[in-house]
Amino acid sequence: MARTGFCDSKAPLDLHKKADERRAPLRTWANACGPVEVEESRTAPVKIEQEHRWERRPSTQTSEVIILGFHEDSRTCKAADGSVEDPVLLYLHDLQGLHSLHTLVPSLLRHEVEMALENLDLIWDRTYAWDMFLDMMRTQMQYSFPNADLPRHFTDATRAILVEWIIQVHELLQFQEETLYLAMHLLNRSLRQLKVSVANLQLLSMVCLFLAAKKEESLLPEVSGLCSLMDHTYTKHQLLRMERKVLCALKFDLSFSPPLHFLLLFASVARCSAAVVWMARYLLELSLLEAQCVVFLPVQLAGAALCLARQVLQECPTPEGEAAWCLASSIHVGSEPTLLRIMHILASAAAKASSQETCATFIKYSSPKTLQVSRHPGLNNAAGLLSVCS
Numbered sequence: 001m002a003r004t005g006f007c008d009s010k011a012p013l014d015l016h017k018k019a020d021e022r023r024a025p026l027r028t029w030a031n032a033c034g035p036v037e038v039e040e041s042r043t044a045p046v047k048i049e050q051e052h053r054w055e056r057r058p059s060t061q062t063s064e065v066i067i068l069g070f071h072e073d074s075r076t077c078k079a080a081d082g083s084v085e086d087p088v089l090l091y092l093h094d095l096q097g098l099h100s101l102h103t104l105v106p107s108l109l110r111h112e113v114e115m116a117l118e119n120l121d122l123i124w125d126r127t128y129a130w131d132m133f134l135d136m137m138r139t140q141m142q143y144s145f146p147n148a149d150l151p152r153h154f155t156d157a158t159r160a161i162l163v164e165w166i167i168q169v170h171e172l173l174q175f176q177e178e179t180l181y182l183a184m185h186l187l188n189r190s191l192r193q194l195k196v197s198v199a200n201l202q203l204l205s206m207v208c209l210f211l212a213a214k215k216e217e218s219l220l221p222e223v224s225g226l227c228s229l230m231d232h233t234y235t236k237h238q239l240l241r242m243e244r245k246v247l248c249a250l251k252f253d254l255s256f257s258p259p260l261h262f263l264l265l266f267a268s269v270a271r272c273s274a275a276v277v278w279m280a281r282y283l284l285e286l287s288l289l290e291a292q293c294v295v296f297l298p299v300q301l302a303g304a305a306l307c308l309a310r311q312v313l314q315e316c317p318t319p320e321g322e323a324a325w326c327l328a329s330s331i332h333v334g335s336e337p338t339l340l341r342i343m344h345i346l347a348s349a350a351a352k353a354s355s356q357e358t359c360a361t362f363i364k365y366s367s368p369k370t371l372q373v374s375r376h377p378g379l380n381n382a383a384g385l386l387s388v389c390s
Contacts, residue, residue, distance in 0.1 A: 164289065299334070
């Protein structure tokens with residue numbers, strides 16, 4: 001059954017309007033953007049700190065393998081400069097003095113992960129919950145991006161405008177949050193596999209959102225309705241042809257472990273409050289607007305967003321809460337420099353979100369439903385947030 005209400009004509013996404021014409025309300029179907037700047041070279045690689053990634057090691061409690069980072073021989077790793085650094089988990093502070101928990105954590109964590117996946121309705125049968133978690137950790141590596149390079153004629157500003165428009169259309173169609181993250185993942189992959197002109201960027205974005213909806217949603221809009229959202233700038237035939245091109249370029253592989261699933265999983269295991277979860281979800285969605293976040297793994301984005309949310313809100317700790325957080329911290333998500341780098345990016349994005357041209361996410365998370373986390377006073381001071389993260 002198709003959704004209705006797509007017949008109103010709105011201005012299409014114009015990538016050549018003046019800067020003072022860009023601002024658009026949240027529920028408009030198209031944004032505007034300044035003139036596209038052509039850069040001679042965007043091939044400079046982004047340096048990423050060498051990380052101590054997850055390993056498959058036998059547990060002392062069970063014969064099965066687990067993906068954790070608390071084993072005695074993996075508590076330290078060598079950095080790129082040869083120095084030794086401690087691998088960091090979700091908890092940015094050392095877990096010194098908790099070595100006696102090493103023999104208990106595997107079974108406890110497995111139980112908590114299974115319960116969290118079941119409570120989040122991410123599984124149908126708890127029997128396979130742990131296997132699904134292992135698969136999520138593995139598959140996120142499959143389509144990681146080595147750098148944040150963008151195609152020629154496609155600037156960071158243009159990308160932010162495009163992502164902003166996708167967020168607005170996603171909210172207008174009332175799709176699930178997973179659909180948004182999958183659509184962005186498909187767009188990032190498509191931009192590296194296909195040669196798309198600036199004029200067809202909006203069409204490519206709509207196709208990626210449509211493909212993500214086909215995988216995640218149970219109710220889809222008609223193709224003609226999607227064309228009306230773009231003011232019929234593109235025909236139904238063009239949209240379907242672009243869909244075929246994207247599917248062929250991606251080899252019909254639409255699999256993805258979204259960072260939102262890792263975030264909700266960690267928050268459930270750590271017994272985080274609703275305010276922390278909403279704040280982390282807000283920060284995580286802000287990462288979609290940042291081109292430099294493309295190179296990070298979903299589990300790293302989720303872990304950094306959750307850490308930063310806890311730092312911003314500064315809730316009163318409880319013994320039960322700290323114990324649950326330490327248990328969640330036994331999942332190794334990346335090195336400390338990497339997580340701190342992500343937290344710095346998210347903190348800067350949150351501090352300027354309300355004054356940016358692309359403010360759909362800020363408005364979205366300023367409603368009572370989301371506890372108005374985007375208006376939290378702790379997000380206004382970028383310098384203060386960065387000092388907290390350091």
